[in-house]
Amino acid sequence: MSFGSIVRGLIKSNVEFVVVGGVAAAAHGSTIITNDLDVCYSPTDENVKRLASRLRRWRPYPRGIEKGLPFIMDAKTFHITPILTLSTSQGPLDLLDRIEGVGDYAAVLKQSESVEAFDSHFRVLTLRALIAAKRAAGRPKDYAQLPELEALEALLAQKR
Amino acid sequence: MDQTRLSLGQLAIVAGSSTKWIKNAEMLLGISFPRTPSEAVGVGLLHELHSELDLPLSLARDIANKVLSTSGRTSGVPALASGNVRLFVDLNRYRSTFNARLSRALVLGGPKRRGRPRAAASGAIAAALAHGIDLGLLRDSLRLSPAERLARLDANAAFVGALSESRARAGSK
Numbered sequence: 351m352s353f354g355s356i357v358r359g360l361i362k363s364n365v366e367f368v369v370v371g372g373v374a375a376a377a378h379g380s381t382i383i384t385n386d387l388d389v390c391y392s393p394t395d396e397n398v399k400r401l402a403s404r405l406r407r408w409r410p411y412p413r414g415i416e417k418g419l420p421f422i423m424d425a426k427t428f429h430i431t432p433i434l435t436l437s438t439s440q441g442p443l444d445l446l447d448r449i450e451g452v453g454d455y456a457a458v459l460k461q462s463e464s465v466e467a468f469d470s471h472f473r474v475l476t477l478r479a480l481i482a483a484k485r486a487a488g489r490p491k492d493y494a495q496l497p498e499l500e501a502l503e504a505l506l507a508q509k510r
Numbered sequence: 511m512d513q514t515r516l517s518l519g520q521l522a523i524v525a526g527s528s529t530k531w532i533k534n535a536e537m538l539l540g541i542s543f544p545r546t547p548s549e550a551v552g553v554g555l556l557h558e559l560h561s562e563l564d565l566p567l568s569l570a571r572d573i574a575n576k577v578l579s580t581s582g583r584t585s586g587v588p589a590l591a592s593g594n595v596r597l598f599v600d601l602n603r604y605r606s607t608f609n610a611r612l613s614r615a616l617v618l619g620g621p622k623r624r625g626r627p628r629a630a631a632s633g634a635i636a637a638a639l640a641h642g643i644d645l646g647l648l649r650d651s652l653r654l655s656p657a658e659r660l661a662r663l664d665a666n667a668a669f670v671g672a673l674s675e676s677r678a679r680a681g682s683k
Contacts, residue, residue: 466655468664504635
């Protein structure tokens, strides 16, 4: 399992995406370990085709359900089910077309910044937008991460 | 299949509908939809037939039941009593959609926190300390570059993943 191999694979396939969730939080300094990569993708037809094509190489399957049931990975699946929670040969991967508290891909892109990591350049959601997303998601596990993210924001403000 | 009981919100995700549609449909049909994943498979098809084809709920339910009782990748069933109209459903695609939605419902569709939304923290550092967060760790992390932080996360996540696999292997012996 490697976040780096997923990010590099998406970049190699020219997929337009922004890393959100726990990995984005870690890029900003969070010490919480996450085991899945959350990605917000551009929902244009061409991008979704590139994404589906890349994912097919990674043997994707809906996470948390019985093995061996029908699952088709193509652009149509993204149009019918724009939020996918997958296990892949590279590790768990969640794909979202919008982020609660931030908006659609265009809004997410606007509230993202470029980072250099995993021998690549890619975009991650800003710390401010991550906090808004966690607050809007409203699940206990999101709320549990808020104090750390808000402390990071305060520490960064002190450094400036 | 896992017989976890789905919440109303999770059932709506599985059906591709709103919770309001679920409640209205249950009321109009005079039934409660099953809440286990294996039994909830028909609710999404019922919603699609009702919402997309504008079929009356009771007719949509009869058709959904007929379709799902057939085997094979596609299903053609008589849609009207006269037998003049047949409806073809791509069952393989429908089951794939259902599985993707079920995964999303199980992974992301858990209960939301009740009560008023949490206000933005005014004293974030004090709040973090009160939550037992080690500010020293955060300061150390901020001294690293994003690349160093993500390399550390990748290594830690791989380590935790390997531990979980090892535990699962030990448990299955």
